[in-house]
């Protein structure tokens with residue numbers, strides 16, 4: 001599902017975000033991407049959805065050659081992906097319901113379908129009661145759930161989450177992780193970046209650890225696949 | 228909701244966010260298109276009039292009543308021998324009377340007062356090049372058979388150079404206002420794009436195509452440009468229709484302009500406005516919506 005071969009990312013000015021990354025993630029896996037701040041977790045994820053372009057190496061995501069993919073075909077890649085960015089990207093002038101349905105709207109889905117789909121998503125992330133609240137009326141955990149719901153609205157093959165538990169207390173973090181596991185059980189491959197080692201240690205999933213842009217730990221592939 | 232209605236909805240939402248700018252843009256396009264439409268129409272009308280004049284009489288040599296038939300024959304022959312002259316027609320006193328009656332048939336008072344005996348016979352000269360009228364005057368000057376010489380050359384020449392000046396200056400203005408419209412569209416779009424920055428970012432993350440993200444902006448530019456031009460062309464047609472039946476048309480000028488030319492002009496303008504909108508939107512959102 002995701003293959004990286006000898007991938008490096010060097011920014012203009014010479015700062016090296018990732019160097020010689022080689023790994024692969026299978027369909028249906030749940031992978032934690034861990035590492036200290038600045039270790040390259042966000043950069044790793046951004047390479048996968050072509051927000052950054054690698055300086056070197058080969059990247060394959062959902063059967064697409066990401067490096068060679070022309071820029072205008074980036075949307076094609078992203079339609080296979082659900083993306084939850086590190087900073088929550090919610091539209092302040094839209095309520096929970098509208099923030100979620102936005103993803104369906106821009107993909108040109110029919111109105112009735114949008115309604116039923118959005119309601120299903122609200123159920124899944126348990127935000128029915130907050131459907132008509134605006135982002136500034138939601139807690140951090142609730143906001144994260146809105147962006148997760150939006151990310152999976154179009155049934156992506158892969159869900160990429162960048163620190164979804166970033167500023168949450170342990171209880172809420174567990175709640176989010178449980179949600180992601182639920183999504184993973186439904187068949188979506190999940191890659192979650194986090195620096196929260198307590199979660200990682202408790203959940204018994206595959207871990208890829210980055211340090212200074214290099215992989216320092218990569219659990220045996222598929223070891224924690226749930227069947 | 229299908230894709231098209233999403234685009235249309237967003238086009239309208241964008242425009243409702245900056246109504247004054249949209250209004251100003253439409254006005255600018257309107258003025259520019261109107262200038263182009265009216266000057267080109269006016270030029271065509273003048274051309275139609277001068278074209279008829281090209282084939283008509285350029286110099287009228289009125290003959291003295293005492294002139295004999297042989298004398299006027301000689302005069303006619305010498306006129307015809309000039310290389311500048313294409314044709315010379317002899318107009319008798321009777322023909323002059325007929326013409327006068329035809330010209331002023333609406334004014335019976337005038338017709339009844341005129342002493343037709345006083346209308347002179349004349350030689351009507353058509354030149355190869357209408358601006359050579361002065362040569363004819365020079366050559367006829369002092370000839371005892373000639374009573375008076377009249378030419379229409381000077382007036383027409385002045386009219387032509389006036390229309391040329393008009394076309395040049397109006398085009399310059401149209402260009403200037405058109406440029407203002409261009410800047411206005413670019414700014415309107417940039418403003419809209421900046422205010423939707425986050426929305427566009429999310430659309431990208433979700434996998435909306437870049438064309439799809441751009442379409443509302445492109446539609447907006449084309450819409451504003453097309454509306455402005457349509458109103459301008461509508462106004463132009465109205466004015467031409469009105470002036471066809473006005474006093475101006477009856478006294479000085481024939482307001483003749485072919486419908487096919489007007490339709491051609493209209494289509495060219497509408498098409499140009501679409502291209503203009505496309506181009507302006509391309510420039511306007513090129514940087515903002517890049518990648």
Ligand SMILES: Nc1ncnc2c1ncn2[C@@H]1O[C@H](COP(=O)(O)OP(=O)(O)OP(=O)(O)O)[C@@H](O)[C@H]1O
Nearest residue numbers: 011015016017036037038039040041042043044195
């Ligand atoms: N756009 C950029 N331009 C230049 N350098 C960058 C850019 N983005 C990231 N970097 C650098 O690349 C390195 C990795 O950054 P990255 O954001 O991937 O780390 P991270 O592991 O996500 O950190 P955090 O846990 O704080 O989010 C850092 O040294 C960072 O300064």
Ligand SMILES: [Mg+2]
Nearest residue numbers: 041042086162
């Ligand atoms: Mg990060």
